[in-house]
Amino acid sequence: MTNTGTRSKKMEKTVIGVKSKTRRRKEKRKKRKEEEQRNEERKKEVKKKENPRHRRERSKGDALVIEAKDKTTYAALLRKVREDPELKQLGENVVKTRRTQKGEMLFELKKDPSVRSSAFKELVEKSLGEDANVRALSQ
Numbered sequence: 001m002t003n004t005g006t007r008s009k010k011m012e013k014t015v016i017g018v019k020s021k022t023r024r025r026k027e028k029r030k031k032r033k034e035e036e037q038r039n040e041e042r043k044k045e046v047k048k049k050e051n052p053r054h055r056r057e058r059s060k061g062d063a064l065v066i067e068a069k070d071k072t073t074y075a076a077l078l079r080k081v082r083e084d085p086e087l088k089q090l091g092e093n094v095v096k097t098r099r100t101q102k103g104e105m106l107f108e109l110k111k112d113p114s115v116r117s118s119a120f121k122e123l124v125e126k127s128l129g130e131d132a133n134v135r136a137l138s139q
Helices: 009-050 074-083 085-093 117-131
Strands: 063-068 094-099 105-109 132-137
Touching: 063 074, 063 117, 074 085, 074 105, 074 117, 085 094, 085 117, 117 132
Parallel strands: none
Antiparallel strands: 063 105, 063 132, 094 105
């Protein structure tokens, strides 16, 4: 250490020590601010994860479910439905014909809002008579 003249060696040590303390304090403050910023960013990320974007629900078209009574086969029921001239419009609006898990016959109709399964239900019931139970499904 150099002697500055008026200051003693003890004074120089304390002045130097004070400078280093203030530097340390500033560094600590700076680190704390950085940590706080990181924590805020993490909180924002967590909030984003908690509120995921809402997925659009796929809209399905209406459907008709036909359950055969007694010993009537589904092939015979389908034949009756296809041959009936009143149900020509139903055939144009059917997208898919398939079996359900229970084994019933399902007619999936177009997604067009003007196509209603309830209207076709009455026509199919009239065509099949008492050979089957008909249910209309809509979403």
